[in-house]
Amino acid sequence: MKVVIVTDGTYGERAHETISKEFESEYIAMEPPSSMFMDNVEIPEETLKQLESADILVTYVLHPDLTLELVERLHDKVGWIIVGAWRGEGFKNQVESFGNVTCPENMCDLEENGNPIFDEFVSNFGKPVVEIECKDGKVTDVQVLRTSPCGSTFFVADEMIGKNLEGLPVLAGLRIQHYPCRAPKMRLFTDDECKKEMAANFHKDAFEEAIKRAEKSKKLRMKN
Known part of the structure; x- marks a missing residue:
């Protein structure tokens, strides 16, 4: 491609x-x-x-x-x-x-739409998706499965290693504010803070979902 x-x-x-x-x-x-x-x-x-x-x-x-x-x-x-x-x-x-x-309202809210070419691209770039590994309530590794096109998801992922699971999604959303995101500049006549908040929420949600999957996987391993 x-x-x-x-x-x-x-x-x-x-x-x-x-x-x-x-x-x-x-x-x-x-x-x-x-x-x-x-x-x-x-x-x-x-x-x-x-x-x-x-x-x-x-x-x-x-x-x-x-x-x-x-x-x-x-x-x-x-x-x-x-x-x-x-x-x-x-x-x-x-x-x-x-x-x-x-x-898109924001380049980091792209998701699959059923078109093969578009979906191949969006399988790698768009709405953030991450997987986390943890031990003793702390993050030991973060894998980025889909990053925002600007690369900010990798920035946040690196920042989360070693952090406590408690409050991690909120922290991820806050850390995106430290990445020089240009999303607000892409749209005139829009609320810059709204755009920043949108990017923050996408990353917050990505880590919330990752924690849920990690906890579910841990429970399955304990049952077996």
């Missing part, structure tokens, strides 16, 4: 670094438009060829006209498009109407 990440700013570098550890990944930085209003959107042919090579296209393009142009020209050339930067429900509905386009 090939994942192409396109941006017109500084966003997407961490996602490229994280995703490239699992899939072939290419990072393309386009020139940012000089105006918020564009009559004609020019995309170099060489850039289009690079973008068309994607199975998954992830856009961190902030300019709405450029984003729309990319979706219109590429939706039938690639497997799936994930629009990581967008504004307004009207815009979201417009681009998602192409069928193979997703505008």
Whole structure:
């Protein structure tokens, strides 16, 4: 699978670094438009060829006209498009109407949707999933089964080793605040704190579920 990440700013570098550890990944930085209003959107042919090579296209393009142009020209050339930067429900509905386009509220809330190409990507990147090992009420190891595209789940996982199980999910949610998450920057006219809280809750939930599975596994071993 090939994942192409396109941006017109500084966003997407961490996602490229994280995703490239699992899939072939290419990072393309386009020139940012000089105006918020564009009559004609020019995309170099060489850039289009690079973008068309994607199975998954992830856009961190902030300019709405450029984003729309990319979706219109590429939706039938690639497997799936994930629009990581967008504004307004009207815009979201417009681009998602192409069928193979997703505008997530947050890049770390991606989950499988039944499309094989999208699901292959999301089996590795999206809503955090972790497994924990523990001994004497402390975390001895954390395995990241699915990380947020920016890699923050690995950051939190490392921070949780050696911590007490009691209060661990809340601590995981708090620690994500120390990772330089850019999710709030991806959406204009939204509540930054709400976005941070969303990312925190996803990681809190991931560790809550991991503890439940670990406790269930321990009980089964004790029965046997």
